[in-house]
Amino acid sequence: xxxxxxxxxxxxxxxxxxxxxxxxxxxxxxxxxxxxxxxxxxxxxxxxxxxxxxxxxxxxxxxxxxxxxxxxxxxxxxxxxxxxxxxxxxxxxxxxxxxxxxxxxxxxxxxxxxxxxxxxxxxxx
Amino acid sequence: xxxxxxxxxxxxxxxxxxxxxxxxxxxxxxxxxxxxxxxxxxxxxxxxxxxxxxxxxxxxxxxxxxxxxxxxxxxxxxxxxxxxxxxxxxxxxxxxxxxxxxxxxxxxxxxxxxxxxxxxxxxxxxxxxxxxxxxxxxxxxxxxxxxxxxxxxxxxxxxxxxxxxxxxxxxxxxxxxxxxxxxxxxxxxxxxxxxxxxxxxxxxxxxxxxxxxxxxxxxxxxxxxxxxxxxxxxxxxxxxxxxxxxxxxxxxxxxxxxxxxxxxxxxxxxxxxxxxxxxxxxxxxxxxxxxxxxxxxxxxxxxxxxxxxxxxxxxxxxxxxxxxxxxxxxxxxxxxxxxxxxxxxxxxxxxxxxxxxxxxxxxxxxxxxxxxxxxxxxxxxxxxxxxxxxxxxxxxxxxxxxxxxxxxxxxxxxxxxxxxxxxxxx
Ligand SMILES: Cc1cc2nc3c(=O)[nH]c(=O)nc-3n(C[C@H](O)[C@H](O)[C@H](O)COP(=O)(O)OP(=O)(O)OC[C@H]3O[C@@H](n4cnc5c(N)ncnc54)[C@H](O)[C@@H]3O)c2cc1C
Numbered sequence: 001x002x003x004x005x006x007x008x009x010x011x012x013x014x015x016x017x018x019x020x021x022x023x024x025x026x027x028x029x030x031x032x033x034x035x036x037x038x039x040x041x042x043x044x045x046x047x048x049x050x051x052x053x054x055x056x057x058x059x060x061x062x063x064x065x066x067x068x069x070x071x072x073x074x075x076x077x078x079x080x081x082x083x084x085x086x087x088x089x090x091x092x093x094x095x096x097x098x099x100x101x102x103x104x105x106x107x108x109x110x111x112x113x114x115x116x117x118x119x120x121x122x123x124x125x
Numbered sequence: 126x127x128x129x130x131x132x133x134x135x136x137x138x139x140x141x142x143x144x145x146x147x148x149x150x151x152x153x154x155x156x157x158x159x160x161x162x163x164x165x166x167x168x169x170x171x172x173x174x175x176x177x178x179x180x181x182x183x184x185x186x187x188x189x190x191x192x193x194x195x196x197x198x199x200x201x202x203x204x205x206x207x208x209x210x211x212x213x214x215x216x217x218x219x220x221x222x223x224x225x226x227x228x229x230x231x232x233x234x235x236x237x238x239x240x241x242x243x244x245x246x247x248x249x250x251x252x253x254x255x256x257x258x259x260x261x262x263x264x265x266x267x268x269x270x271x272x273x274x275x276x277x278x279x280x281x282x283x284x285x286x287x288x289x290x291x292x293x294x295x296x297x298x299x300x301x302x303x304x305x306x307x308x309x310x311x312x313x314x315x316x317x318x319x320x321x322x323x324x325x326x327x328x329x330x331x332x333x334x335x336x337x338x339x340x341x342x343x344x345x346x347x348x349x350x351x352x353x354x355x356x357x358x359x360x361x362x363x364x365x366x367x368x369x370x371x372x373x374x375x376x377x378x379x380x381x382x383x384x385x386x387x388x389x390x391x392x393x394x395x396x397x398x399x400x401x402x403x404x405x406x407x408x409x410x411x412x413x414x415x416x417x418x419x420x421x422x423x424x425x426x427x428x429x430x431x432x433x434x435x436x437x438x439x440x441x442x443x444x445x446x447x448x449x450x451x452x453x454x455x456x457x458x459x460x461x462x463x464x465x466x467x468x469x470x471x472x473x474x475x476x477x478x479x480x481x482x483x484x485x486x487x488x489x490x491x492x493x494x495x496x497x498x499x500x501x502x503x504x505x506x507x508x509x510x511x512x513x514x515x516x517x518x519x520x521x522x523x524x525x526x527x528x529x530x531x532x533x534x535x536x537x538x539x540x541x542x543x544x545x546x547x548x549x550x551x
Binding site (some may be wrong): 003040045046048049051052053056057058059060061062063067068070071096097099100105107111115 | 167175179234349431433447457464465468471472477478479480481483484485487499501502503504513514516517518519520525530532533536538539540541543544546548
């Protein structure tokens, strides 16, 4: 997996800041249009495959990622932020024991990128 | 969500036409291909909604006898008194609003060669693709003494409905100090952690209302889902109220006397109950057998990459009815299988490339208010088999703090709200 993804600064930020700080910072940057979504990546997953992957998230995070309770909504979050959080869960750097870690350990980097893009774009095709 | 536009659909038909020339589509045009779904539970209702999302021009018909579906998930919380009966019910207005034709009837027979389905109303429907998500039926011949009549005295409460309400009434009528006996089957069965969550929820009710009562679990196996976490949680919240007896300690029940409320084990021990809850062995809902898609096990073998049945092309099966190990028979799993099958069927009918098969599961269980635990898994198809993605999944940590258990209890409630909205619509 090539390390120099778009949104590299995002990834680095997530490694140094606790998630509770990363979220508001990124959200506000995203609001100002300062966080750029990464450029189109090599082997992007087809939309139907991304839809199936996202199907395993919305039955917890709510339809299209819109929260229905204590599990946070993920619809429309910044793509770089989503990617960083998902990678951090997978690599055990975030919320040890979380169900997210157990789930993300079953996802490869391509899948994580497709999911980040999917929910950043509003959770629909 | 924007589905494929009509232009894209026609375009792909023109481009890929010959190879996907389905008889029905050639006859009538892609727009009128018809998918009929049997069962309005977690698998069927999800499949219907996602088919419409992927291909709004398809005709999607769903057959379900009940005007309102009551979920098994959270029915244990109803037994505990933590949830109202009405809160478990979900109507079909959301599906109708999405353009799905919902027919309240029972599917009685399938003619796979003519591609028709006969309903209890006498109506016969034609289909281009048939999806079966009928859930489980009880094997009334598997446990001597336990048949449909016996279930009116010793309820299984393993399909949410009158059986669940009967069990709750029996718990209410029971005197303090009574013994609640649960008979638990061997694998595979619907909801592997379900019996153990139920034990905790019954204990919650007893602790408040009948604190001298006991719960005895007679199990046909030695291991069960989240065992360590359940034993730990039971002890923490209910002390010695719950006693679990596995196969090795003569837990397997071989005979039931529902009138006397007694059960007999493999080695001849007789246990007397005040309330007797017998969860018998199960099989795929009967319509699967009528369709000719079950094997000798009574369940439906499916292709790992699509959930099309192995026996009959054009018929798909989902959820509890299928042989999908290592995935458990859970609502979460039925919902993700339905999404994969819906995307696959839509792609097939529209002449597009199918999606890569991917499935997930998480089962939250509640041990008491503010005390939740979970098990998760991620699965994919490989060489025609379903495998758990190595390194993924697992259960909540055994050494978690109270705050973690409280979070998981809240997440469980949030999961229920999300999956029900996802499945039946707002
Ligand atoms: C006590 C208990 C607790 C549970 N808790 C959880 C939980 O917390 N999390 C979880 O993920 N899972 C849980 N489950 C498991 C979950 O209920 C099932 O896995 C899920 O319902 C399976 O979905 P399905 O579509 O296969 O079947 P179902 O949801 O049972 O739907 C089948 C539908 O098909 C209909 N049907 C059957 N035959 C016909 C026919 N011939 N014609 C027309 N309609 C027909 C039935 O009326 C029914 O509505 C629990 C189960 C139990 C018993």
